[in-house]
Amino acid sequence: MSGWHPHTSGGISYLERPGNGAVLVLLHGIGSQAASFTPLLPHLPADLRVIAWNAPGYAASTPLAEDWPVAADYARALDGFLDRVAPGTPVMLLGHSLGALMGASFAAARRDRVSHLTLASPALGHGMARGGALSAAAQTRLDDLERQGAEAFAAARAARLVYRPEDNPGVVDLVRSTMAQVKLPGYGQAARMLASGRLLDDAEQLTVPTDVIVGAEDQVTPPEGARRAHAALRRPLRGKLTLLPEAGHAIYQQAPAGFAAALELTPEPATP
Template sequence: MAVLKAVGVITAAFLVIMLMGYWAAGRARPALDAAIRADLVKLGFAYTFVELGDGVVHYRLEGPAGGPLIVLVHGFSTPSFVWNDYFAPLTAEGYRVLAFDNYGRGFSDRPNTRYDADLSDRELDELLDKLAPGEPVHLVGYSMGGAVSTIFAARHPDRVRSLTLIAPAGLGVAAAQNAELLKRPLIGDWIVRMFGLKIFHAGAADQAKFSPNPARFLADFDRQMDYRGYGDALLSTLRHYPLAGAEAAYAEAGGSARPVMVVWGEADDTVPFINARKLMELMPRAKLYSYPKIGHEIGFSESPMLAGLIARFLDSQTPSTAGATPAAMRLEPRQPAGN
Protein backbone atom coordinates (compact mmCIF):
# COMPACT_ATOMS: atom_id res chain seq x y z
CA MET A 1 0.00 0.00 0.00
CA ALA A 2 2.81 2.41 0.86
CA VAL A 3 4.42 1.69 -2.49
CA LEU A 4 1.16 2.47 -4.32
CA LYS A 5 0.78 5.73 -2.42
CA ALA A 6 4.34 6.69 -3.31
CA VAL A 7 3.73 5.94 -6.98
CA GLY A 8 0.53 8.00 -6.83
CA VAL A 9 2.36 10.95 -5.28
CA ILE A 10 5.15 10.79 -7.85
CA THR A 11 2.63 10.54 -10.72
CA ALA A 12 0.63 13.47 -9.38
CA ALA A 13 3.79 15.55 -8.98
CA PHE A 14 4.86 14.69 -12.52
CA LEU A 15 1.47 15.76 -13.90
CA VAL A 16 1.61 19.00 -11.95
CA ILE A 17 5.07 19.73 -13.37
CA MET A 18 3.84 19.00 -16.90
CA LEU A 19 0.82 21.25 -16.46
CA MET A 20 2.93 24.05 -15.02
CA GLY A 21 5.37 23.73 -17.92
CA TYR A 22 2.48 23.76 -20.40
CA TRP A 23 0.98 26.89 -18.82
CA ALA A 24 4.34 28.67 -18.57
CA ALA A 25 5.22 27.89 -22.20
CA GLY A 26 1.91 29.39 -23.29
CA ARG A 27 2.58 32.61 -21.39
CA ALA A 28 6.28 32.92 -22.15
CA ARG A 29 5.78 35.13 -25.19
CA PRO A 30 3.88 38.43 -25.38
CA ALA A 31 0.54 38.72 -27.10
CA LEU A 32 0.41 40.96 -30.16
CA ASP A 33 -0.95 44.40 -29.30
CA ALA A 34 -1.05 47.89 -30.78
CA ALA A 35 2.32 48.91 -29.30
CA ILE A 36 4.10 45.83 -30.66
CA ARG A 37 2.53 46.31 -34.07
CA ALA A 38 3.57 49.97 -34.15
CA ASP A 39 7.16 48.90 -33.48
CA LEU A 40 6.97 46.28 -36.22
CA VAL A 41 5.86 48.96 -38.69
CA LYS A 42 8.67 51.30 -37.61
CA LEU A 43 11.20 48.51 -38.09
CA GLY A 44 9.92 47.81 -41.59
CA PHE A 45 8.62 44.33 -40.77
CA ALA A 46 4.92 45.15 -40.99
CA TYR A 47 2.65 47.32 -43.15
CA THR A 48 -0.99 48.03 -42.27
CA PHE A 49 -3.59 46.63 -39.89
CA VAL A 50 -7.38 46.44 -39.91
CA GLU A 51 -9.87 45.30 -37.29
CA LEU A 52 -12.18 42.51 -38.49
CA GLY A 53 -14.80 40.43 -36.72
CA ASP A 54 -12.38 37.85 -35.31
CA GLY A 55 -9.43 40.15 -34.64
CA VAL A 56 -6.79 42.42 -36.12
CA VAL A 57 -5.39 41.44 -39.53
CA HIS A 58 -2.04 42.51 -40.99
CA TYR A 59 -1.97 43.28 -44.71
CA ARG A 60 0.06 44.91 -47.47
CA LEU A 61 -1.67 46.69 -50.34
CA GLU A 62 0.22 48.38 -53.19
CA GLY A 63 -0.31 49.37 -56.80
CA PRO A 64 -2.05 51.99 -58.91
CA ALA A 65 -5.46 53.21 -57.77
CA GLY A 66 -8.16 51.70 -59.94
CA GLY A 67 -6.00 48.80 -61.11
CA PRO A 68 -7.51 45.30 -61.02
CA LEU A 69 -6.93 43.72 -57.60
CA ILE A 70 -4.85 40.57 -57.14
CA VAL A 71 -5.23 38.94 -53.71
CA LEU A 72 -2.40 36.65 -52.60
CA VAL A 73 -3.27 33.98 -50.01
CA HIS A 74 -0.41 32.22 -48.22
CA GLY A 75 -0.25 28.68 -46.88
CA PHE A 76 -0.27 26.72 -43.64
CA SER A 77 2.68 28.08 -41.68
CA THR A 78 4.57 30.73 -43.69
CA PRO A 79 2.84 34.13 -43.58
CA SER A 80 2.43 36.82 -46.21
CA PHE A 81 6.12 37.73 -46.55
CA VAL A 82 6.30 34.72 -48.87
CA TRP A 83 4.73 37.02 -51.50
CA ASN A 84 7.21 39.90 -51.16
CA ASP A 85 8.86 39.32 -54.52
CA TYR A 86 5.50 39.44 -56.35
CA PHE A 87 4.67 43.06 -55.57
CA ALA A 88 7.11 44.88 -57.85
CA PRO A 89 6.48 42.90 -61.06
CA LEU A 90 2.69 42.75 -60.65
CA THR A 91 2.21 46.40 -59.69
CA ALA A 92 4.46 47.34 -62.62
CA GLU A 93 1.92 45.61 -64.84
CA GLY A 94 -0.81 47.91 -63.53
CA TYR A 95 -2.34 45.65 -60.89
CA ARG A 96 -3.06 46.44 -57.27
CA VAL A 97 -1.67 43.66 -55.10
CA LEU A 98 -2.95 42.63 -51.67
CA ALA A 99 -1.30 40.10 -49.36
CA PHE A 100 -2.40 39.44 -45.79
CA ASP A 101 -1.63 37.22 -42.82
CA ASN A 102 -4.18 34.55 -42.06
CA TYR A 103 -5.35 34.49 -38.46
CA GLY A 104 -2.75 32.84 -36.24
CA ARG A 105 0.13 33.68 -38.58
CA GLY A 106 2.45 36.59 -39.17
CA PHE A 107 1.29 39.68 -37.33
CA SER A 108 -2.45 38.98 -37.41
CA ASP A 109 -4.31 38.12 -34.22
CA ARG A 110 -4.42 34.56 -32.91
CA PRO A 111 -8.07 34.29 -31.80
CA ASN A 112 -8.95 31.49 -29.39
CA THR A 113 -11.27 29.70 -31.79
CA ARG A 114 -11.54 26.81 -34.22
CA TYR A 115 -9.20 27.32 -37.20
CA ASP A 116 -11.37 25.85 -39.92
CA ALA A 117 -12.60 26.76 -43.39
CA ASP A 118 -15.29 29.03 -41.96
CA LEU A 119 -12.73 31.17 -40.13
CA SER A 120 -10.46 31.64 -43.15
CA ASP A 121 -13.44 32.30 -45.41
CA ARG A 122 -14.83 34.87 -43.00
CA GLU A 123 -11.47 36.61 -42.74
CA LEU A 124 -11.08 36.99 -46.51
CA ASP A 125 -14.71 38.00 -46.99
CA GLU A 126 -14.52 40.72 -44.32
CA LEU A 127 -11.12 41.93 -45.55
CA LEU A 128 -12.47 42.43 -49.06
CA ASP A 129 -15.53 44.19 -47.66
CA LYS A 130 -13.14 46.67 -46.05
CA LEU A 131 -10.61 47.11 -48.85
CA ALA A 132 -12.45 46.30 -52.09
CA PRO A 133 -16.22 46.43 -51.49
CA GLY A 134 -18.19 45.16 -54.45
CA GLU A 135 -15.07 44.53 -56.55
CA PRO A 136 -14.45 41.06 -58.03
CA VAL A 137 -10.81 40.08 -57.49
CA HIS A 138 -8.17 37.79 -58.92
CA LEU A 139 -7.36 35.22 -56.22
CA VAL A 140 -3.93 33.56 -56.04
CA GLY A 141 -3.53 30.82 -53.43
CA TYR A 142 -0.40 28.89 -52.49
CA SER A 143 -0.57 25.52 -50.71
CA MET A 144 -3.29 25.79 -48.03
CA GLY A 145 -4.00 29.20 -49.56
CA GLY A 146 -5.10 27.32 -52.67
CA ALA A 147 -7.77 25.57 -50.65
CA VAL A 148 -8.75 28.86 -48.97
CA SER A 149 -9.09 30.51 -52.39
CA THR A 150 -11.04 27.64 -53.92
CA ILE A 151 -13.49 27.41 -51.02
CA PHE A 152 -13.95 31.18 -51.15
CA ALA A 153 -14.64 31.06 -54.90
CA ALA A 154 -17.17 28.25 -54.37
CA ARG A 155 -18.97 30.17 -51.61
CA HIS A 156 -18.71 33.65 -53.15
CA PRO A 157 -18.66 33.17 -56.93
CA ASP A 158 -19.47 36.80 -57.72
CA ARG A 159 -16.42 38.04 -55.80
CA VAL A 160 -13.78 36.11 -57.79
CA ARG A 161 -12.76 36.98 -61.35
CA SER A 162 -10.08 34.31 -61.70
CA LEU A 163 -8.27 31.66 -59.67
CA THR A 164 -4.56 30.89 -59.69
CA LEU A 165 -3.69 27.85 -57.57
CA ILE A 166 -0.06 27.10 -56.72
CA ALA A 167 0.49 23.56 -55.37
CA PRO A 168 -2.97 23.75 -53.77
CA ALA A 169 -4.00 21.76 -50.71
CA GLY A 170 -7.55 20.54 -50.12
CA LEU A 171 -7.29 17.29 -52.08
CA GLY A 172 -4.74 15.66 -49.78
CA VAL A 173 -1.28 16.30 -48.42
CA ALA A 174 1.66 14.00 -47.84
CA ALA A 175 1.51 12.12 -44.55
CA ALA A 176 3.63 13.96 -42.00
CA GLN A 177 5.56 11.83 -39.56
CA ASN A 178 3.96 13.23 -36.39
CA ALA A 179 0.74 14.74 -37.76
CA GLU A 180 -1.58 12.06 -36.38
CA LEU A 181 0.08 12.23 -32.97
CA LEU A 182 -0.37 16.00 -32.87
CA LYS A 183 -4.07 15.66 -33.69
CA ARG A 184 -4.67 13.71 -30.49
CA PRO A 185 -6.16 15.70 -27.62
CA LEU A 186 -3.89 16.66 -24.72
CA ILE A 187 -0.70 15.02 -25.94
CA GLY A 188 -0.73 16.98 -29.19
CA ASP A 189 -1.36 20.22 -27.30
CA TRP A 190 1.48 19.48 -24.90
CA ILE A 191 3.95 18.61 -27.67
CA VAL A 192 3.15 21.75 -29.67
CA ARG A 193 3.23 24.01 -26.62
CA MET A 194 6.54 22.61 -25.36
CA PHE A 195 8.40 21.76 -28.58
CA GLY A 196 6.33 23.18 -31.45
CA LEU A 197 8.43 26.25 -32.13
CA LYS A 198 11.55 24.14 -32.55
CA ILE A 199 9.65 21.81 -34.87
CA PHE A 200 8.29 24.67 -36.97
CA HIS A 201 11.68 26.38 -37.11
CA ALA A 202 13.33 23.18 -38.34
CA GLY A 203 10.73 22.78 -41.09
CA ALA A 204 11.16 26.40 -42.17
CA ALA A 205 14.95 26.00 -42.20
CA ASP A 206 14.60 23.17 -44.70
CA GLN A 207 12.37 25.31 -46.94
CA ALA A 208 14.56 28.40 -46.57
CA LYS A 209 17.36 26.66 -48.46
CA PHE A 210 15.35 27.15 -51.66
CA SER A 211 14.77 30.86 -51.06
CA PRO A 212 16.84 33.49 -52.89
CA ASN A 213 17.82 34.77 -49.43
CA PRO A 214 17.68 31.85 -46.94
CA ALA A 215 18.79 33.87 -43.91
CA ARG A 216 16.15 36.54 -44.45
CA PHE A 217 13.45 33.93 -45.16
CA LEU A 218 14.16 32.14 -41.89
CA ALA A 219 14.37 35.38 -39.89
CA ASP A 220 11.02 36.54 -41.30
CA PHE A 221 9.47 33.16 -40.54
CA ASP A 222 10.79 33.05 -36.98
CA ARG A 223 9.65 36.60 -36.18
CA GLN A 224 5.99 35.53 -36.06
CA MET A 225 6.87 32.97 -33.37
CA ASP A 226 7.95 35.74 -31.00
CA TYR A 227 4.29 36.24 -30.15
CA ARG A 228 1.81 34.10 -28.28
CA GLY A 229 -0.56 31.73 -30.03
CA TYR A 230 1.21 30.75 -33.25
CA GLY A 231 1.67 27.09 -32.37
CA ASP A 232 -1.85 26.76 -31.00
CA ALA A 233 -3.25 28.22 -34.23
CA LEU A 234 -1.32 25.78 -36.40
CA LEU A 235 -2.40 22.86 -34.26
CA SER A 236 -6.06 23.86 -34.51
CA THR A 237 -5.66 24.23 -38.28
CA LEU A 238 -4.13 20.78 -38.50
CA ARG A 239 -7.09 19.36 -36.62
CA HIS A 240 -9.93 21.28 -38.24
CA TYR A 241 -8.99 22.68 -41.67
CA PRO A 242 -9.81 20.57 -44.78
CA LEU A 243 -6.29 20.07 -46.09
CA ALA A 244 -7.92 17.01 -47.67
CA GLY A 245 -11.54 16.29 -48.48
CA ALA A 246 -12.41 19.60 -50.18
CA GLU A 247 -13.45 17.96 -53.47
CA ALA A 248 -16.93 19.50 -53.36
CA ALA A 249 -15.51 23.01 -53.22
CA TYR A 250 -13.14 22.30 -56.12
CA ALA A 251 -16.01 20.90 -58.18
CA GLU A 252 -18.22 23.89 -57.36
CA ALA A 253 -15.50 26.42 -58.21
CA GLY A 254 -14.47 24.40 -61.26
CA GLY A 255 -18.00 24.29 -62.63
CA SER A 256 -17.89 28.02 -63.30
CA ALA A 257 -16.66 29.60 -66.54
CA ARG A 258 -14.20 31.58 -64.41
CA PRO A 259 -10.59 31.26 -65.69
CA VAL A 260 -8.41 28.97 -63.55
CA MET A 261 -4.66 28.46 -63.73
CA VAL A 262 -2.84 25.76 -61.75
CA VAL A 263 0.93 25.72 -61.16
CA TRP A 264 2.69 22.74 -59.58
CA GLY A 265 6.17 21.36 -59.01
CA GLU A 266 6.29 17.71 -60.01
CA ALA A 267 8.76 16.92 -57.21
CA ASP A 268 6.40 18.28 -54.53
CA ASP A 269 6.56 16.04 -51.45
CA THR A 270 4.21 18.21 -49.35
CA VAL A 271 1.18 18.47 -51.63
CA PRO A 272 1.95 15.69 -54.11
CA PHE A 273 1.67 16.44 -57.80
CA ILE A 274 -0.38 13.28 -58.27
CA ASN A 275 -3.29 15.33 -56.86
CA ALA A 276 -3.26 17.31 -60.10
CA ARG A 277 -5.16 14.50 -61.82
CA LYS A 278 -8.04 14.78 -59.39
CA LEU A 279 -7.98 18.58 -59.59
CA MET A 280 -8.19 18.55 -63.39
CA GLU A 281 -11.16 16.18 -63.20
CA LEU A 282 -12.92 18.56 -60.83
CA MET A 283 -11.87 21.72 -62.71
CA PRO A 284 -11.78 20.61 -66.37
CA ARG A 285 -11.45 24.19 -67.68
CA ALA A 286 -8.27 24.79 -65.69
CA LYS A 287 -4.96 25.47 -67.36
CA LEU A 288 -2.16 23.41 -65.76
CA TYR A 289 1.55 24.25 -65.74
CA SER A 290 3.86 21.72 -64.11
CA TYR A 291 7.62 21.80 -63.64
CA PRO A 292 9.88 18.79 -63.13
CA LYS A 293 12.53 18.75 -60.40
CA ILE A 294 10.79 21.55 -58.45
CA GLY A 295 9.13 20.87 -55.11
CA HIS A 296 6.63 22.59 -52.86
CA GLU A 297 8.91 25.60 -52.58
CA ILE A 298 7.90 26.68 -56.09
CA GLY A 299 5.84 29.55 -54.69
CA PHE A 300 8.91 31.45 -53.47
CA SER A 301 11.87 29.79 -55.16
CA GLU A 302 10.45 30.59 -58.61
CA SER A 303 8.68 33.86 -57.82
CA PRO A 304 9.94 35.79 -60.91
CA MET A 305 8.70 33.04 -63.21
CA LEU A 306 5.36 32.75 -61.40
CA ALA A 307 4.79 36.50 -61.26
CA GLY A 308 5.31 36.64 -65.01
CA LEU A 309 3.01 33.67 -65.52
CA ILE A 310 0.28 35.28 -63.42
CA ALA A 311 0.61 38.59 -65.28
CA ARG A 312 0.32 36.88 -68.68
CA PHE A 313 -2.64 34.80 -67.49
CA LEU A 314 -4.50 37.86 -66.21
CA ASP A 315 -3.52 40.03 -69.18
CA SER A 316 -5.18 37.48 -71.47
CA GLN A 317 -8.49 38.30 -69.81
CA THR A 318 -10.26 41.37 -71.16
CA PRO A 319 -13.44 42.91 -69.79
CA SER A 320 -15.41 41.17 -72.51
CA THR A 321 -14.01 37.75 -71.69
CA ALA A 322 -13.48 37.97 -67.90
CA GLY A 323 -16.53 35.80 -67.26
CA ALA A 324 -15.72 33.23 -69.95
CA THR A 325 -12.88 30.93 -70.93
CA PRO A 326 -11.30 32.18 -74.17
CA ALA A 327 -10.13 29.60 -76.66
CA ALA A 328 -6.55 30.75 -76.19
CA MET A 329 -6.71 29.57 -72.57
CA ARG A 330 -8.06 26.10 -73.30
CA LEU A 331 -4.73 24.30 -73.29
CA GLU A 332 -4.43 20.58 -72.78
CA PRO A 333 -3.27 19.93 -69.20
CA ARG A 334 -0.05 18.08 -68.72
CA GLN A 335 -0.79 14.79 -67.00
CA PRO A 336 0.77 14.07 -63.59
CA ALA A 337 3.93 11.99 -63.71
CA GLY A 338 3.40 8.25 -63.59
CA ASN A 339 0.05 8.27 -65.37
Protein backbone atom coordinates in the same frame (compact mmCIF):
# COMPACT_ATOMS: atom_id res chain seq x y z
CA MET B 1 9.41 46.81 -47.20
CA SER B 2 10.13 46.10 -50.87
CA GLY B 3 7.18 48.11 -52.12
CA TRP B 4 4.74 46.88 -49.46
CA HIS B 5 2.60 49.15 -47.31
CA PRO B 6 1.48 47.53 -44.02
CA HIS B 7 -2.12 47.97 -42.87
CA THR B 8 -4.67 46.51 -40.48
CA SER B 9 -8.42 46.31 -41.07
CA GLY B 10 -11.01 44.69 -38.86
CA GLY B 11 -8.46 42.61 -36.99
CA ILE B 12 -6.64 41.45 -40.15
CA SER B 13 -3.13 42.70 -40.82
CA TYR B 14 -2.03 42.80 -44.43
CA LEU B 15 0.51 44.12 -46.88
CA GLU B 16 -0.46 46.11 -49.96
CA ARG B 17 1.37 47.32 -53.01
CA PRO B 18 -0.86 50.06 -54.40
CA GLY B 19 -1.78 50.03 -58.06
CA ASN B 20 -4.38 51.45 -60.44
CA GLY B 21 -5.09 48.17 -62.21
CA ALA B 22 -6.82 44.95 -61.26
CA VAL B 23 -6.63 43.55 -57.72
CA LEU B 24 -4.67 40.40 -56.89
CA VAL B 25 -5.20 38.93 -53.42
CA LEU B 26 -2.59 36.52 -52.05
CA LEU B 27 -3.35 33.87 -49.41
CA HIS B 28 -0.32 32.26 -47.76
CA GLY B 29 0.08 28.71 -46.46
CA ILE B 30 0.13 27.19 -43.00
CA GLY B 31 3.78 27.86 -42.17
CA SER B 32 4.00 31.29 -43.73
CA GLN B 33 2.65 34.84 -43.72
CA ALA B 34 2.00 37.78 -46.04
CA ALA B 35 5.65 38.86 -46.24
CA SER B 36 6.59 35.54 -47.83
CA PHE B 37 5.29 36.91 -51.14
CA THR B 38 7.97 39.63 -51.23
CA PRO B 39 10.19 37.80 -53.81
CA LEU B 40 7.20 37.60 -56.16
CA LEU B 41 6.35 41.30 -56.08
CA PRO B 42 8.97 42.60 -58.59
CA HIS B 43 7.77 40.08 -61.18
CA LEU B 44 4.13 41.24 -61.14
CA PRO B 45 2.79 43.99 -63.44
CA ALA B 46 3.53 47.42 -61.99
CA ASP B 47 -0.07 48.63 -62.22
CA LEU B 48 -1.48 45.61 -60.37
CA ARG B 49 -2.87 46.31 -56.90
CA VAL B 50 -1.50 43.48 -54.77
CA ILE B 51 -2.92 42.59 -51.35
CA ALA B 52 -1.39 39.85 -49.20
CA TRP B 53 -3.29 39.09 -46.01
CA ASN B 54 -2.04 37.56 -42.82
CA ALA B 55 -4.63 34.88 -42.18
CA PRO B 56 -6.47 34.95 -38.84
CA GLY B 57 -4.02 34.03 -36.09
CA TYR B 58 -0.93 34.95 -38.14
CA ALA B 59 1.33 37.97 -37.59
CA ALA B 60 -0.89 40.70 -36.09
CA SER B 61 -4.20 39.21 -37.27
CA THR B 62 -6.75 38.21 -34.65
CA PRO B 63 -7.37 34.44 -34.43
CA LEU B 64 -10.75 33.02 -35.34
CA ALA B 65 -13.26 32.37 -32.57
CA GLU B 66 -13.55 28.67 -33.44
CA ASP B 67 -11.03 26.30 -31.88
CA TRP B 68 -11.46 23.95 -34.87
CA PRO B 69 -12.34 26.11 -37.86
CA VAL B 70 -13.06 24.73 -41.30
CA ALA B 71 -12.18 26.32 -44.64
CA ALA B 72 -15.55 28.09 -44.76
CA ASP B 73 -14.70 29.95 -41.53
CA TYR B 74 -11.57 31.41 -43.13
CA ALA B 75 -13.62 32.16 -46.25
CA ARG B 76 -16.07 34.19 -44.16
CA ALA B 77 -13.18 36.12 -42.63
CA LEU B 78 -11.86 36.76 -46.14
CA ASP B 79 -15.30 37.91 -47.27
CA GLY B 80 -15.44 40.58 -44.57
CA PHE B 81 -11.84 41.57 -45.22
CA LEU B 82 -12.43 42.10 -48.94
CA ASP B 83 -15.61 44.06 -48.25
CA ARG B 84 -13.43 46.48 -46.30
CA VAL B 85 -10.32 46.74 -48.48
CA ALA B 86 -11.73 46.14 -51.99
CA PRO B 87 -15.48 46.77 -51.76
CA GLY B 88 -17.52 45.84 -54.79
CA THR B 89 -14.45 44.89 -56.79
CA PRO B 90 -14.06 41.36 -58.21
CA VAL B 91 -10.54 40.21 -57.42
CA MET B 92 -8.06 37.72 -58.77
CA LEU B 93 -7.41 35.30 -55.93
CA LEU B 94 -4.29 33.19 -55.40
CA GLY B 95 -4.08 30.65 -52.60
CA HIS B 96 -0.87 28.77 -51.84
CA SER B 97 -0.97 25.42 -50.03
CA LEU B 98 -3.41 25.87 -47.11
CA GLY B 99 -4.39 29.17 -48.74
CA ALA B 100 -5.75 27.15 -51.67
CA LEU B 101 -8.31 25.58 -49.31
CA MET B 102 -9.34 29.05 -48.14
CA GLY B 103 -9.45 30.47 -51.65
CA ALA B 104 -11.47 27.61 -53.11
CA SER B 105 -14.00 27.78 -50.29
CA PHE B 106 -14.39 31.52 -50.78
CA ALA B 107 -14.65 31.32 -54.56
CA ALA B 108 -17.23 28.52 -54.34
CA ALA B 109 -19.42 30.67 -52.07
CA ARG B 110 -18.78 34.11 -53.62
CA ARG B 111 -18.42 33.66 -57.36
CA ASP B 112 -19.41 37.32 -57.83
CA ARG B 113 -16.29 38.47 -55.94
CA VAL B 114 -13.69 36.40 -57.82
CA SER B 115 -12.76 36.95 -61.46
CA HIS B 116 -10.04 34.27 -61.47
CA LEU B 117 -8.66 31.74 -59.00
CA THR B 118 -5.18 30.22 -58.86
CA LEU B 119 -4.52 27.16 -56.70
CA ALA B 120 -0.77 27.05 -56.09
CA SER B 121 0.83 23.94 -54.57
CA PRO B 122 -2.67 23.10 -53.33
CA ALA B 123 -3.19 21.25 -50.05
CA LEU B 124 -6.06 18.82 -50.57
CA GLY B 125 -6.84 18.52 -46.85
CA HIS B 126 -7.02 15.32 -44.85
CA GLY B 127 -10.82 14.92 -44.85
CA MET B 128 -11.15 14.27 -41.10
CA ALA B 129 -14.40 14.92 -39.23
CA ARG B 130 -14.45 18.26 -37.43
CA GLY B 131 -13.96 17.87 -33.71
CA GLY B 132 -12.69 14.30 -33.84
CA ALA B 133 -9.16 12.99 -33.71
CA LEU B 134 -6.65 14.96 -35.74
CA SER B 135 -5.00 13.38 -38.73
CA ALA B 136 -1.52 12.09 -37.90
CA ALA B 137 0.14 14.74 -40.09
CA ALA B 138 -1.73 17.61 -38.42
CA GLN B 139 -1.10 16.26 -34.92
CA THR B 140 2.61 15.91 -35.65
CA ARG B 141 2.76 19.56 -36.72
CA LEU B 142 1.25 20.72 -33.45
CA ASP B 143 3.34 18.38 -31.31
CA ASP B 144 6.54 19.51 -33.01
CA LEU B 145 5.73 23.21 -32.63
CA GLU B 146 4.86 22.86 -28.95
CA ARG B 147 7.91 20.71 -28.19
CA GLN B 148 10.52 22.54 -30.25
CA GLY B 149 9.36 26.14 -30.25
CA ALA B 150 8.89 28.17 -33.41
CA GLU B 151 12.57 28.79 -34.22
CA ALA B 152 13.63 25.14 -34.00
CA PHE B 153 10.38 24.03 -35.63
CA ALA B 154 11.12 26.22 -38.64
CA ALA B 155 14.78 25.18 -38.80
CA ALA B 156 13.76 21.51 -38.89
CA ARG B 157 11.11 21.96 -41.60
CA ALA B 158 12.26 24.71 -43.95
CA ALA B 159 14.65 22.70 -46.14
CA ARG B 160 11.90 20.24 -47.11
CA LEU B 161 10.01 23.05 -48.82
CA VAL B 162 12.90 23.85 -51.18
CA TYR B 163 14.20 21.87 -54.15
CA ARG B 164 17.91 21.10 -53.68
CA PRO B 165 18.14 23.07 -50.44
CA GLU B 166 21.89 22.58 -50.28
CA ASP B 167 22.18 24.67 -53.47
CA ASN B 168 19.60 27.27 -52.42
CA PRO B 169 20.48 28.36 -48.88
CA GLY B 170 19.02 31.82 -49.42
CA VAL B 171 15.62 30.40 -50.29
CA VAL B 172 15.76 28.06 -47.29
CA ASP B 173 16.51 31.04 -45.08
CA LEU B 174 13.53 32.96 -46.49
CA VAL B 175 11.24 30.03 -45.74
CA ARG B 176 12.71 29.50 -42.29
CA SER B 177 12.45 33.17 -41.29
CA THR B 178 8.72 33.37 -42.05
CA MET B 179 7.94 29.95 -40.59
CA ALA B 180 9.75 30.89 -37.37
CA GLN B 181 7.04 33.48 -36.72
CA VAL B 182 4.10 31.06 -36.51
CA LYS B 183 2.37 30.94 -33.15
CA LEU B 184 -0.53 29.46 -31.26
CA PRO B 185 -3.49 29.54 -31.34
CA GLY B 186 -3.41 30.57 -35.02
CA TYR B 187 -1.21 27.70 -36.17
CA GLY B 188 -3.26 25.18 -34.23
CA GLN B 189 -6.47 26.44 -35.81
CA ALA B 190 -4.88 26.22 -39.25
CA ALA B 191 -3.64 22.67 -38.60
CA ARG B 192 -7.13 21.58 -37.58
CA MET B 193 -8.59 23.21 -40.68
CA LEU B 194 -6.04 21.30 -42.76
CA ALA B 195 -7.10 18.07 -41.05
CA SER B 196 -10.76 18.60 -41.97
CA GLY B 197 -10.11 20.16 -45.39
CA ARG B 198 -11.67 18.73 -48.56
CA LEU B 199 -10.34 20.77 -51.46
CA LEU B 200 -11.64 18.41 -54.13
CA ASP B 201 -15.21 18.91 -52.90
CA ASP B 202 -14.91 22.68 -53.25
CA ALA B 203 -13.11 22.34 -56.59
CA GLU B 204 -16.10 20.48 -58.01
CA GLN B 205 -18.35 23.40 -57.00
CA LEU B 206 -16.25 26.19 -58.49
CA THR B 207 -17.80 28.30 -61.21
CA VAL B 208 -14.85 30.66 -61.73
CA PRO B 209 -11.94 30.21 -64.17
CA THR B 210 -9.26 28.36 -62.21
CA ASP B 211 -5.61 27.52 -62.86
CA VAL B 212 -3.35 25.19 -60.90
CA ILE B 213 0.42 25.62 -60.42
CA VAL B 214 2.78 23.27 -58.61
CA GLY B 215 6.52 22.76 -58.33
CA ALA B 216 7.65 19.67 -60.20
CA GLU B 217 9.81 18.72 -57.19
CA ASP B 218 7.27 19.55 -54.48
CA GLN B 219 7.54 17.00 -51.65
CA VAL B 220 4.87 18.59 -49.43
CA THR B 221 1.97 18.83 -51.89
CA PRO B 222 3.26 16.66 -54.76
CA PRO B 223 2.20 17.20 -58.38
CA GLU B 224 -0.20 14.24 -58.21
CA GLY B 225 -2.39 16.18 -55.78
CA ALA B 226 -2.35 19.21 -58.08
CA ARG B 227 -3.41 16.99 -60.96
CA ARG B 228 -6.33 15.69 -58.91
CA ALA B 229 -7.40 19.23 -58.04
CA HIS B 230 -7.16 20.26 -61.68
CA ALA B 231 -9.18 17.24 -62.83
CA ALA B 232 -11.92 18.04 -60.29
CA LEU B 233 -12.56 21.45 -61.88
CA ARG B 234 -15.54 21.84 -64.20
CA ARG B 235 -14.28 21.48 -67.74
CA PRO B 236 -15.50 24.80 -69.21
CA LEU B 237 -13.70 26.70 -66.44
CA ARG B 238 -10.69 24.42 -66.08
CA GLY B 239 -7.62 26.47 -66.86
CA LYS B 240 -3.97 25.59 -67.09
CA LEU B 241 -2.08 23.05 -65.04
CA THR B 242 1.53 24.23 -64.78
CA LEU B 243 4.41 22.22 -63.33
CA LEU B 244 7.39 24.48 -62.69
CA PRO B 245 10.69 22.64 -63.10
CA GLU B 246 13.32 22.74 -60.36
CA ALA B 247 10.89 24.15 -57.79
CA GLY B 248 9.67 22.74 -54.52
CA HIS B 249 6.75 23.66 -52.26
CA ALA B 250 8.05 27.19 -51.65
CA ILE B 251 7.35 27.76 -55.32
CA TYR B 252 6.96 31.55 -55.46
CA GLN B 253 10.07 32.03 -53.34
CA GLN B 254 12.25 29.56 -55.24
CA ALA B 255 11.04 30.40 -58.76
CA PRO B 256 9.30 33.80 -58.57
CA ALA B 257 9.85 34.75 -62.21
CA GLY B 258 8.55 31.45 -63.55
CA PHE B 259 5.68 31.50 -61.09
CA ALA B 260 4.66 35.02 -62.15
CA ALA B 261 4.89 34.04 -65.82
CA ALA B 262 2.48 31.14 -65.19
CA LEU B 263 -0.17 33.39 -63.60
CA GLU B 264 -3.25 34.47 -65.50
CA LEU B 265 -3.41 38.17 -64.63
CA THR B 266 -6.08 39.33 -67.05
CA PRO B 267 -9.27 39.31 -64.99
CA GLU B 268 -12.45 38.07 -66.61
CA PRO B 269 -15.75 39.86 -65.95
CA ALA B 270 -17.45 38.39 -62.90
CA THR B 271 -21.04 37.20 -63.21
CA PRO B 272 -23.52 36.55 -60.39
